[in-house]
Amino acid sequence: MSNVVEFNRDRPTRKRRTSAASRAIPVPRGAHLQHCLESWELSLQAKNLAEKTFRSYTDSVKAFIAYLDGHSLPCDAEAVDAAHVRAFIVREIHRTSPASADVHYRNLRVFWNWLCSDEGGPERTTASPVLKGDRPNVPSKVRKHIGEDEQRRLLATARSSSFEDRRDLALLTVLYDSGPRASGLMNVRYTPRTPDTHDVDLKGRRVRIRLKGGNEHWVPLGAESVRALDRYIRARSAHSRALTSPWLWLGIQGRNTAHMSPEGLRDMLARRGVLAGIAGKVHPHRYRGTATHQLLAAGASEGDVQEVMGWRTRDMVALYGRDLAQERARETHARLSPADRLAQGSR
Structure with missing residues (x-):
């Protein structure tokens, strides 16, 4: 009798089971956005931007990172795609206003353009996920100005x-x-x-x-x-x-x-x-x-x-x-x- 054991090659291989929690964890393909943000902050500081502009830029990226983390979405420079940015902008439109969402959109566009540039690495090897067609439509509102009669009344005080x-x-x-x-x-x-x-x-x-x-x-x-x-x-x-x-x-x-x-x-x-x-x-x-x-x-x-x-x-x-x-x-x-x-x- 032969001691050789023959395996049934027709038997299907058993797939390894993974939990729903592990499947939800995105596998990073590029640098984490938090580290990218810290590098971008150094770049912005070198440009000597106004403090208000600096805060606006960085606050938008921080809000986007928090959104990605809170929804178990990829949070690295390569894996983020246009759908993720689009979902964040839509959420901001409903949570705040189209005008506020537009500020986030414009700030994120600057951030991702930097990531795609030589100055930013480039940390992203594909096109920016912030698409031109995803910019929110902001209804125009007539700003209130100071009329001549109003200015005279102000001066009179x-x-x-x-x-x-x-x-x-x-x-x-x-x-x-x-x-x-x-x-x-x-x-x-x-x-x-x-x-x-x-x-x-x-x-x-x-x-x-x-x-x-x-x-x-x-x-x-x-x-x-x-x-x-x-x-x-x-x-x-x-x-x-x-x-x-x-x-x-x-x-x-x-x-x-x-x-x-x-x-x-x-x-x-x-x-x-x-x-x-x-x-x-x-x-x-x-x-x-x-x-x-x-x-x-x-x-x-x-x-x-x-x-x-x-x-x-x-x-x-x-x-x-x-x-x-x-x-x-x-x-x-x-x-x-x-x-x-x-x-x-x-x-």
């Missing part, structure tokens, strides 16, 4: 000779005149004895502010702005922190009266808006669109408005000016009405 009223009148006038960002305006330095850091040039009718990313920009001022600013500077000279503070705008209460902050500006505008009886909250960004509209309505070119505002592209002029474009069109039509010109020619 600060007509006394007190330090606070002189300061607030100057701020209200400069905001309406040129629409600078709150952070840029409130960080204007006043060091007349140190010209290199002195940002106020009344004779040249301008102030120097820092834009997003740290670029410097001279904001032009009209005669009314210069007059209000000069009047405030005289009151500033009697302030207890006038000689020690390098900042133009000084506070009157709180822990740091040597520097009025952007938050202080927002509080002031909200308070003045209530005193003036203006519907809706008055905040600095309302003035950005207001100045854009007023300049365009007065006949300024888009290129001139771009320079005044310190924008890098003409697209921002269209973005801030489109809300009142119909009003400007109606005013233009009132001047150039074909029917009116025809009637005048027949008389």
Whole structure:
């Protein structure tokens, strides 16, 4: 008898059983997104972005990573696909709003483009999973701007000779005149004895502010702005922190009266808006669109408005000016009405 054991080759091989839990665990194919995020943060910091922009970028990626982990989805640079991004965006639309979801979409697009670039590794060898067609549709809303009557009512709340009223009148006038960002305006330095850091040039009718990313920009001022600013500077000279503070705008209460902050500006505008009886909250960004509209309505070119505002592209002029474009069109039509010109020619 032979000692050789023959195996039945026709017998089916038994497959190894796996639990539902183990099947749900995604197998990583690339670098984990948390490590990629930490590297991206270093790259963003090297670009010297504004703190608000930096937080927006990184918060979106953190939210996406939390979503992937919470749904047992792949969380590495290679395995994430468009369906995962799409599901996250849809969830954010229903959880918050289309506008908030759009911010996440744009931030994730920047992140994945970096991962696909040489600077980012590339950690992803295929195309970005953030597809152009998946961008959420954000319904356009008409922004509330500051009308001429509203601005007069705001100015009327600060007509006394007190330090606070002189300061607030100057701020209200400069905001309406040129629409600078709150952070840029409130960080204007006043060091007349140190010209290199002195940002106020009344004779040249301008102030120097820092834009997003740290670029410097001279904001032009009209005669009314210069007059209000000069009047405030005289009151500033009697302030207890006038000689020690390098900042133009000084506070009157709180822990740091040597520097009025952007938050202080927002509080002031909200308070003045209530005193003036203006519907809706008055905040600095309302003035950005207001100045854009007023300049365009007065006949300024888009290129001139771009320079005044310190924008890098003409697209921002269209973005801030489109809300009142119909009003400007109606005013233009009132001047150039074909029917009116025809009637005048027949008389």
